[in-house]
Amino acid sequence: MKPAIDVQDVSQVYVAKKKAVLAVEHISFQLLPGEFVSLIGPSGCGKTTLLSMIAGLMAPTRGVVGLFGEPVTGPSPKIGYMLQQDYLFPWRTIVDNAYIGLELRGQLTKERKDYVHHLLEEMGLIGFKDALPAQLSGGMRQRVALVRTLATDPDILLLDEPFSALDYQTKLQLEDLVAETLRDKGKSALLVTHDITEAIAMSDRIFILQPRPGRIRREVEVPADIRAELPFAAREQAHFQELFRDVWSEFEQMTAAGAAMKRREGGEGR
């Protein structure tokens, strides 16, 4: 089975005015078809940079990204990207917002439009299809963003903190909806989050990243009892707290090491 995503020894350097920033270095991992994998780590450890390279929006400085065995050379129809902000156009109705990806690809056929209506129904949004985004709550707007992402039927979803702007209850509901929808449709997903419980509750595997430069610190397999449930119920499984404490202490060690490094650099810099 060819991996859905194959990141092979990838590094990315940003060149700013006077200095170069090594954003990520020597990152390698794979995402298998149908798998749900999370990347977690503190802000600045290169999560968004990694997603941008996988999405073909930016070429790696070194290394290669593959999608189903083909090297990434630019944006691919196999990928759908969902962000923290919904980026709905305020002057377009919900259904017209959901059509955007199809329009951009010249795929706005009767069949695809029907599929969008079906998705809106699945997401409990069909009654709002002619409303404007301003009339919807934050959670509903993120559901529209999910419909828009699924409308083009991508194989892989890249999710960059899609729940982090939502209130807690809405976030938990949407986690379940996203997990169930992607599972039913057999999609592969790569989720970026800084919420440890969300990563454990949603994923098959987790990569913990560390910053300066961004590297993979550890890979964590999520136990079967947690994986078998949707995210809300997963939080109540026997191994959940144990795994949470394990990942939490990894974060604490990482932030302690980071603080020590900053102190040293600060001292040397003067």
Ligand code: ADP
């Ligand atoms: P994360 O998503 O984990 O917060 P990012 O991928 O956004 O991390 O950033 C990783 C590192 O690269 C950070 O040190 C950040 O400051 C730097 N960086 C990100 N984008 C740029 C850019 N366009 N130019 C220069 N540096 C950048």
Ligand code: MG
């Ligand atoms: Mg980011």
